[in-house]
Amino acid sequence: MTTLQDMLFIINQVFEIEKKAVRLAEKNSIARNTQRLRDKFTELGYELFDPLGEAYSDTRTDCEASIAGDSLDNLRITDVIKPIIAQRSGATLMIVQKAVVVVEGS
Amino acid sequence: MSQTIDFGIDLGTTNSVIAHAHDGKVEILRNPLSLKETLPSVVAYRKSRILVGEKAREFMERDPENVVGGFKRKMGTADRYFIRSLDQQVSPVDLSAQVLKELRSFVHGGIVPEAVVITIPASFDTIQSNATHEAGRAAGFDEVVLLQEPIAASLAFANRQEEYGRALGRGQWLVYDLGGGTFDVALVRIKDGEMRVLDHEGDNFLGGGDFDDLIVTKIIVPKLQATGKFEDLERQLKSAKGRHNGLYFKLLLLAEEAKIRLSSHDKADIEFEAADDEEEDQEFFFSILRSELEALLDPYIDQTISMIERILVRNNMESSELDYVLMVGGSTYIPRVRERVGAGLNIAINCDIDPTTAVGEGAAYYAATKPRRKKGISLEKKYEPLTESAAGLQIRMAYARTSKERTEYFTAKVEGELRGLQYRIVRTDGGFDSGLKDLLPRIEEDLPLMLDTYNVFKFTVIDQYGHIVREDLPEIGITQGKYSVSGQPLPADICIEIDDLETRRTKLEPIFKKNEILPLRRTITKQVMKTIRKGQDEQLVINVLEGSANLLPAVSLPIGFIIISGKDLERDVIKGSDVDVTVEISESRDLKISAVLLMTDQEFTNVFSSNERQVNLARLEAEIQQLLEQANDELMDARLKDDAQLIRRLDGIREELEALLTQIKGMAQDDVTDSRYQLDDRKRKLARELSETTQDQALENSKLQYFDYKRYSKYYIDKYGTVTEQQNFNRLLEQEREVLRVGSAARIDDLSDRLLSLSWDVRWRTLEFLSALFSQNFSQRLSEYPDQNRARSLITEGNSALARGDVFGLQSVIRRLYDMLPPERKGSFQFGTGIG
Numbered sequence: 001m002t003t004l005q006d007m008l009f010i011i012n013q014v015f016e017i018e019k020k021a022v023r024l025a026e027k028n029s030i031a032r033n034t035q036r037l038r039d040k041f042t043e044l045g046y047e048l049f050d051p052l053g054e055a056y057s058d059t060r061t062d063c064e065a066s067i068a069g070d071s072l073d074n075l076r077i078t079d080v081i082k083p084i085i086a087q088r089s090g091a092t093l094m095i096v097q098k099a100v101v102v103v104e105g106s
Numbered sequence: 107m108s109q110t111i112d113f114g115i116d117l118g119t120t121n122s123v124i125a126h127a128h129d130g131k132v133e134i135l136r137n138p139l140s141l142k143e144t145l146p147s148v149v150a151y152r153k154s155r156i157l158v159g160e161k162a163r164e165f166m167e168r169d170p171e172n173v174v175g176g177f178k179r180k181m182g183t184a185d186r187y188f189i190r191s192l193d194q195q196v197s198p199v200d201l202s203a204q205v206l207k208e209l210r211s212f213v214h215g216g217i218v219p220e221a222v223v224i225t226i227p228a229s230f231d232t233i234q235s236n237a238t239h240e241a242g243r244a245a246g247f248d249e250v251v252l253l254q255e256p257i258a259a260s261l262a263f264a265n266r267q268e269e270y271g272r273a274l275g276r277g278q279w280l281v282y283d284l285g286g287g288t289f290d291v292a293l294v295r296i297k298d299g300e301m302r303v304l305d306h307e308g309d310n311f312l313g314g315g316d317f318d319d320l321i322v323t324k325i326i327v328p329k330l331q332a333t334g335k336f337e338d339l340e341r342q343l344k345s346a347k348g349r350h351n352g353l354y355f356k357l358l359l360l361a362e363e364a365k366i367r368l369s370s371h372d373k374a375d376i377e378f379e380a381a382d383d384e385e386e387d388q389e390f391f392f393s394i395l396r397s398e399l400e401a402l403l404d405p406y407i408d409q410t411i412s413m414i415e416r417i418l419v420r421n422n423m424e425s426s427e428l429d430y431v432l433m434v435g436g437s438t439y440i441p442r443v444r445e446r447v448g449a450g451l452n453i454a455i456n457c458d459i460d461p462t463t464a465v466g467e468g469a470a471y472y473a474a475t476k477p478r479r480k481k482g483i484s485l486e487k488k489y490e491p492l493t494e495s496a497a498g499l500q501i502r503m504a505y506a507r508t509s510k511e512r513t514e515y516f517t518a519k520v521e522g523e524l525r526g527l528q529y530r531i532v533r534t535d536g537g538f539d540s541g542l543k544d545l546l547p548r549i550e551e552d553l554p555l556m557l558d559t560y561n562v563f564k565f566t567v568i569d570q571y572g573h574i575v576r577e578d579l580p581e582i583g584i585t586q587g588k589y590s591v592s593g594q595p596l597p598a599d600i601c602i603e604i605d606d607l608e609t610r611r612t613k614l615e616p617i618f619k620k621n622e623i624l625p626l627r628r629t630i631t632k633q634v635m636k637t638i639r640k641g642q643d644e645q646l647v648i649n650v651l652e653g654s655a656n657l658l659p660a661v662s663l664p665i666g667f668i669i670i671s672g673k674d675l676e677r678d679v680i681k682g683s684d685v686d687v688t689v690e691i692s693e694s695r696d697l698k699i700s701a702v703l704l705m706t707d708q709e710f711t712n713v714f715s716s717n718e719r720q721v722n723l724a725r726l727e728a729e730i731q732q733l734l735e736q737a738n739d740e741l742m743d744a745r746l747k748d749d750a751q752l753i754r755r756l757d758g759i760r761e762e763l764e765a766l767l768t769q770i771k772g773m774a775q776d777d778v779t780d781s782r783y784q785l786d787d788r789k790r791k792l793a794r795e796l797s798e799t800t801q802d803q804a805l806e807n808s809k810l811q812y813f814d815y816k817r818y819s820k821y822y823i824d825k826y827g828t829v830t831e832q833q834n835f836n837r838l839l840e841q842e843r844e845v846l847r848v849g850s851a852a853r854i855d856d857l858s859d860r861l862l863s864l865s866w867d868v869r870w871r872t873l874e875f876l877s878a879l880f881s882q883n884f885s886q887r888l889s890e891y892p893d894q895n896r897a898r899s900l901i902t903e904g905n906s907a908l909a910r911g912d913v914f915g916l917q918s919v920i921r922r923l924y925d926m927l928p929p930e931r932k933g934s935f936q937f938g939t940g941i942g
Contacts, residue, residue, distance in 0.1 A: 023379075023387070036686060039629050048388060049557070058161045060554065061139050062537035067168045069601050070346035078352055081359055086556065094538040094558045098140070100359060102352045103145030106736050 008085060008097050011041055011048055015083045047093060051077050051085040056103045063099040071105030078104045111221040111251060111476045114469025115209055116258070117238065119178040119200060120313065122147050122284040123466030124209040126217075127474035132265075134463045135212040139536050143463055148175035149204045151189045151196075158208035163860075168346070176287075177201045179310055181241075182234030202241035207572030210245065218573065218833075221249035223473040225258045225465050226294045228306040250480055251472075256281035258468030259434045262459045265471050277429045278304070278435035279456070280414060282447060285435035287313040287923035289410055293417050305421055307413035312406060314365075314437040320402045321361035321394070321727065322354070326376065329392055334382030352497055353380050367490075368396045369439050400442040407443055409867050411450040430456040434464050445667055475596055483921050489800045498522050499567065501579060505553070508585045513552045516582060518565075526570040531582070534562045542568065558587035596622050602687060603649040603659045614662065615851060616655040617689050625693070629688040634703075637681045642672035646679075647725060648687055648701050656850030658736075660729050660793030664786070666697045666714040667722060671687025676706045723782055726789060727770045733793055734763045740800050759796050766792070801851065806849040812858045816842075819865030822875065827868045873908075876916045880904050891926050908939075 014037045021030040037062070038048060051063060056075040062084050079102035086093040108128075116123040121144040124135045134143045140160050150162035150173040168171045169854070171190040178200040186195035213219055226238050235252055242250030252912035259281050278295040292306040327339055345358070356378065364374035373393045418425060427802050431453050433444060438461045448455040460467070499522035506514055516531075527545040529554070531536065538554050545567060555561045561584045567576035601614035618626050638644045647669050653662025683705040690698040700711040737760040744752040766788055773781060816839075823835045838860055845857050869875035885904060889896035900919050908914030 010730055016733065027707075032686060032702055035629060036631055039631075058155075058157055058165060059540055061161065061533075061539045064160060065164045066359065067164055068346075068352035068355050070168070072165075072168055079356055079357060084537075088559075092562060093535050093556055098536075102355050104352055 004087075004096060007041075007046060011046060011085055012024070012082055012097075014038070014041075015048060015050070045088040046096075047086045047088065049086070049098050049099075051084060051101060052080045053077060053086075056101070061098070062095055063101045065101050065103045067103045069104045074106045076080055076106070077101045077102050109477055111249065111473040111478060112225055112470070113213075113219040113221070114223045114225070114253075114466055114471070114473045115206060116225050116255070116463075116466035117178065117205065117241075118147055118465075119176060119283065119288045119310070120147060121145060122205055122209055122461050123472035124212050124900060125463065125466040126219075127470040132467050132470045132474075134466060135209075135214070138166055138214070138561050139140040139532065139539055141536070145205065145209060146175070147178065147202075147205050148173065148423060149177075150174075150541075151191050152541075155543045156204060157539075157541040158204050161541070168517070174201055182231065182237040199237050199241045199244060202238065203244035206242060206245035206247070210572050211574075220247060221251075221255050221473075221478055222247045223469045223476065225253050225255045225469050227290060227308070228254050228256050229290070229308060230254075230302045232473060244571075246569075246573055251476055253472050254292075254303050255290070255465050256294050256306070258465045258472065258735050259283070259432060259459065259470045260294050260296075260301055260468065262464040262468035263432055263456070264388045265468075266458055273878070278427065279429045279502055280417075280431045280453070281434055282410070282414075282431050282438065283434040284410065284437040284443060285313050285438070287311070287315050288497070289313060289413075289435075290383070291410065291414055291417065292425075293421060305417045307417055309409070309413070313407065314362075316406070317399075317403060317437065317440075318358050318364060321365060321399065321521075322357045323396055324402055325398060326357050326361065329390060330380065330382075330388075333390060334380070334386065334388040335384050336382055349383070350380070358939070364394050365440070367397065368394065368399050369441055369761045372396050391400065396442075403440065403442050404446065407446045408450070411447060414447075425451045425453050428453050432456045432459070434459070434461050436462050453698060456584070464743065469549045496503075499524075499527075499576060501565075501567075501576075503565070503580070503582065505582060505584065507583065509555060510587060511555070512556045512557075512586075514584050514586075516551045516553050516563075518549050520545055520549065527575070528570070530566050530568060532564050532566075534564055534581075546799055553582070553584065555586040596620055596624065596626070596691075598652050599655045600626075600665070600689065600691065600851040601651050601653070601655050601659075601662065602630070602632075603647075603651060604632060611736060611819060612659050614651065614653075614655045614657070614659050617650075620654075620690070624693045625690055627690040629686055629687065630685050631686050634681055634683050634685055634705075635677055638670070638672045638675060638679045640672055640675045640678050644672050646670040646685070646701075648685075649725065650689060650697065650699055656848070656852050658733075658793050658797045659795055660733050661790055663790070664722075664725075666699050666712060667725065668699050668701050668710050668712045669725075670701065670703070670710055674708075674710070675703075676708060679703055679705050723770060723773060725751060726782065727767065729793075730763055730767050730770065730789055733789070733796060734760065734767065736800075740796070755799050756796075759792055759799070759864055762788075762792055804851040805849060805854070808854040808858070811848070812854050812861075815858045815861050819861045822865050822868045822872065826872050827865075831864065831868055833862070836847060838864065870917065873911055873913055873916070876913060876920065877908055880908065880916060880920055884920060890928070891923070892928060893926060897923065897926060 014034055017030070018034045021034065022088065024030065041048060056065060056076050056077050065077075067075070068078075080099055082097065082100040083103070084095060084099040085097035087096045112127045114125045114127070123144055126133050126135055136143055137145055137159065145159045146163040148159065148166055148171070149711055150157040150165055152165065152169065152172055162173055163175065166175050171188075174187045174189075174196070175186070180198040181202065183198070187201070188195050197222045206222075210219060210491075222242060224238055224242050226235055230238070238252060239250050260279070276297055278293065281292045283290040283292075288308065288310050288530070289312040290306060290308040293304045295302055295304050323340060327343070330336055331339055336342070336350070339350065342350045343354035345351060348354070360376050360378060360835045364376055367374035373395050375391065375393050379387055379389050385688045408920070424855040431447060431451070433455060437443060438457070444455045444457065489815055493924075499520060501518055501520050503516070503518045505516040524545045524547065528542045529540075529545045529549065530542050531551055533539040533553070535556060537556060540551055543549070553561070553563060563582035563584075565579045565582060566574050567579075569575050596618055597620065599614075599616045599620050600618040601616050603612050604615050606613040617628050617630065635647065636644065638646060649659070649664060650666045651659060651662035652665050659669060683703070686702040686704065688700045697714040698711065699714075700709060702709045737756055741753065741760065744756055766785060770785060823832055825836065838857065841857060845853050888894055888897055888901065900923050904916060904919035904923070907919060
């Protein structure tokens with residue numbers, strides 16, 4: 001039986017593969033496979049969000065952050081170790097995994 | 107109202123826990139925002155908001171002027187923390203009260219705890235204990251009872267023993283508490299039913315966080331240095347101004363993951379990328395062995411053993427006089443800690459309780475035995491007047507109900523007595539928390555939105571003791587993205603035409619449903635239903651149509667297609683391989699279809715503008731052939747039933763279809779006149795007529811078939827299905843009413859397919875089904891197998907598997923016999939779009 005933890009594990013691995021594929025010089029064929037998996041996750045009711053590059057503040061409870069550097073101005077997410085995963089229930093979403101991110105100011 | 111206190115709080119140095127005893131059990135309450143059982147004991151005063159827990163901890167190192175943790179160590183002292191954003195001092199009691207108030211917000215179900223048991227370290231003196239008591243009162247509890255942490259942990263253990271029918275009588279043991287940042291050990295004795303802490307030791311700066319840092323410094327850093335060019339790496343990692351400071355935090359997270367994995371495995375893999383000093387991207391992948399971690403931890407574990415030995419010496423005891431060491435605190439999950447303490451002292455290690463929550467759990471057990479003080483001697487209800495005044499507050503909210511932005515501005519006007527009141531806005535999916543802010547006559551917030559969904563925020567008003575005094579306010583609901591009013595709805599379903607193996611015709615599968623809002627994009631994966639050889643004329647047709655998914659493809663309006671011929675292929679595409687079809691429709695209704703053949707990794711794209719109608723003559727001819735075939739089938743049925751009126755109507759349709767076919771055959775493929783559009787219109791009219799003429803019968807057949815399949819599937823799922831399979835089955839049945847109401851044969855068939863598919867997984871593992879399948883479909887038809895010798899031998903093998911009840915053996919035989927069947931017996935499908 002597939003548990004929520006199993007699903008999160010699989011989605012996190014797909015996210016890792018996507019990150020690695022971006023760095024490879026290939027004609028996006030890996031991205032097509034991972035997109036198919038993302039579509040399947042959506043069908044199963046799971047949405048995956050990559051907050052890389054987004055602004056960060058102390059009200060964002062969708063991420064667990066480690067703040068690097070000595071500036072707290074203009075905080076941005078500079079590294080995403082795990083993405084945000086939400087589960088759809090009717091018209092609304094519920095976050096089932098917070099992103100694990102590194103944040104830096106400028 | 108309960109007559110006992112019922113709530114217990116472990117107010118920890120690093121993390122805190124709240125537990126509730128009810129119905130003879132203890133429930134550890136989770137943080138509704140993080141869903142964790144523990145709350146970091148950290149408070150942040152950032153700008154105008156107060157944050158407690160995870161968010162506060164994130165900013166603790168970087169914003170020490172406004173964020174405070176570890177204040178438990180200062181309880182009962184005159185020390186104060188100057189908070190820059192407040193421009194004032196706060197006391198450890200104030201900070202503890204904030205943590206207690208936040209923990210109380212975990213309580214759900216409309217219960218408002220007014221009394222609580224709070225745990226304190228065994229080392230706390232009277233002044234420190236009084237300070238904790240005061241913090242509880244400041245948090246709005248009108249009755250506070252204190253309990254020593256080692257006693258609480260022991261109570262959790264004692265209650266666990268009682269569940270197993272064992273009671274603690276006399277004895278003495280150690281409570282070894284190694285948490286995230288602190289270590290405590292206490293000697294506990296029970297005599298005549300009374301539990302007492304006899305002695306204790308501790309170290310306020312030893313815990314799991316130190317172990318993570320050790321893994322980074324002693325194991326990971328040397329690997330980095332061996333692979334890339336890094337100067338003065340440790341300082342560059344750990345200094346806030348260091349060029350690799352971001353990497354340090356990532357490594358700490360990886361180290362913690364590895365540490366947890368090494369508790370149950372002999373090795374843990376670490377994988378990450380990092381740029382070295384010359385900006386060269388380096389990839390790191392290596393394993394950490396459990397033995398490596400253990401070598402690092404041993405000196406620290408030995409320090410804790412030395413503390414225990416000091417306790418034993420002070421109390422003139424031998425370790426053999428102790429019953430066991432009770433392990434508490436998250437770091438005691440590490441097997442080495444358990445092994446080394448047990449071996450070093452030669453005492454049995456007891457890990458029967460959850461080390462993370464045991465103290466809170468024990469506090470709640472104790473709370474369940476403590477009667478509430480009688481009314482009349484209760485402390486003054488300070489918060490009641492505020493509750494009354496809060497009830498009279500006028501709050502008028504203003505915000506956009508729909509938004510295309512990532513954040514939406516929210517404002518509210520508040521009238522009434524606001525003194526001492528705060529508010530908090532939380533997004534109900536757990537992604538936003540405003541923190542506690544003073545309630546002012548006008549409040550403003552930028553609310554972050556999740557994309558493409560309905561975002562719900564809860565607005566609550568809270569008094570100075572942490573009690574929610576207004577939660578009856580309407581929800582703040584904002585729809586983000588495509589549901590914006592500027593979006594255009596689709597006027598009809600958009601479908602893809604696929605082969606239907608059962609009827610040997612084609613059918614429509616909806617990609618987008620009527621009234622979905624543009625723009626839209628979706629990718630579906632379909633199977634190639636026939637082998638297409640490189641260089642040959644065979645084709646795959648991806649046909650996109652607009653019209654109800656419940657009707658025949660020929661009735662719908664073709665709006666775009668891709669034809670992939672064998673001549674376009676770089677290699678053969680084998681039946682059964684996948685094709686990804688992506689359909690996009692822009693807000694201005696431009697259609698883009700792309701198809702990727704996974705076998706050849708080739709992508710085909712076609713873009714259609716909505717003002718260009720696409721009619722392919724070859725496709726039109728094939729569709730009319732298919733309609734003709736269907737009309738003939740229906741005609742045969744009508745003749746069998748001797749339905750004269752139906753025969754007359756179907757005959758008329760058939761004649762018109764034949765005339766149409768003759769006309770198309772006479773046209774050139776590149777005919778430039780608008781005849782093809784006229785012919786397409788006529789075909790659609792005939793298709794609709796055929797569909798309407800025959801749909802009642804089709805619907806009736808589909809319904810009969812559906813109830814048959816349902817009965818059949820239910821039998822197997824009730825008898826052999828798991829709980830999950832039964833739940834999934836019931837979920838499908840919930841759709842039955844709606845599907846039957848719509849009255850579409852295609853939708854009923856689809857539901858039938860899904861029921862069968864679900865029950866297939868169950869049937870396939872039962873001997874009952876396999877036996878029937880084997881006997882009826884495979885073992886009696888020897889003449890149908892091209893290789894009869896091999897088939898005979900497999901049938902013999904199948905019979906003996908059946909005789910010994912070997913499910914796997916029978917499955918294997920059936921699979922192999924199926925593979926041997928000629929394509930026509932497998933139900934191959936030779937005509938159609940080629941995808942399904």
